[in-house]
Amino acid sequence: MQGIVFALDIGSSKICALVGEVRNRDLQIIGYGVAPARGVSKGMIVDVMEAAVCISKAIAQAEQSSGYQLARVFMNVSGEHIQSQNNSGIAAISSGKQNLGVTGEDIARALDTAQAIAIPHNRQILHLLPRSYTIDGQTNVRSPLGMHGFRLEVEAHIITAATPALQNLTKCAQTVGIQVEEMVLNSLASAEAVLAQAEKDMGVLLVDIGAGTTDVALYNQGAATFTRTLPIGSSHISNDIAIGLRVPFDVAEEIKLKYGDCRPEQINPTATFSVEQFNDEKIQVGRQDLAFVIEARVEEIFQFVLQAVQDSGYTGLLPAGIVLTGGGAQLKGMPDVANKVLGIPGRVAAPRNLNGLVENINSPTFATSVGLLRWAMSEHNVYKPGERPAEWGRRLTNFFRALLPG
Known part of the structure; x- marks a missing residue:
């Protein structure tokens, strides 16, 4: 495949538009745009017009940096309705x-x-x-x-x-003048960006921790065998901090990013930081106390993941371990808590083999965005529900012929 591909990643905390150029099956990032998300909750659209405004901002940045106009995009799907x-x-x-x-x-x-x-x-x-x-x-x-x-x-x-959830996503895109080429489950897109084929072959659990949801995909013998979207994410951690410290949510988010750790046993018990509460009163907060609050919520997230693995029937069949990605995976100590709850070693992963404008997107936060582009590169090898068998059969045959030498 050669040409330009476009991705639109709609999350609960951010909206990202990516532009990629495919040359000889290599992907080059040539443009991107990011805007804070509004009108999105737990992976689902709750206000079409508000979300459309944010989408428009991200697209404008991507078009300006790439020099291409987005027309047809690959878009992610998440939410408890999956x-x-x-x-x-x-x-x-x-x-x-x-x-x-x-x-x-x-x-x-x-x-x-x-x-x-x-x-x-x-x-x-x-x-x-x-x-x-x-x-x-x-x-x-x-x-x-x-x-x-x-x-x-x-x-x-x-x-x-x-x-209706898919129609609302489509409506947002159409409102800003773009068409949806294909919708891709969040975890499947992220897997394209961060998993190696060897991991998929051996048996691996992908856990994409977003702001409003956590998406799980289990791979065995090279194929996705189980997927689930959990209605809990890293914003729940920030909410716990906001309630516990009586501070605005955005302040709690900053505290999480700056001081957050989910391993209280590794935090100096005397370490503190200062925070201003709603009543303008400044207090000192123990970093270890903060870590206990974070640890409790992170353990709950992985308890949900553990239940998903047990429901899949693949418990004990994940020799490649857990691969954590998404913005929430960057919290210090995440693999340790995952190992404690599930008994499986894990790692935090960012998109693999990136080329081009990668400085600002070489992060687990952009796993889904990059994965959408990689999905677009191979989408002609995917059977689309409702497609006539003869049409897909020709596409599949042509795909394999293109791989042959000469």
């Missing part, structure tokens, strides 16, 4: 007289049967992700294209979303 399940599908392999083996159309027909699930009228399929294939009883086939047989089975991970 649901997922696994299902299987079957199709006869119809290679016919040409003896081609499994074709892209065969794969698409198998996926089409996998997506035949009962969902309420106010929900729709957001992603249909193949996990593994079976050909005539041969299991764990990664890529069946070109293989021979009579019966193709697919195990798929299906992610659904509330239709």
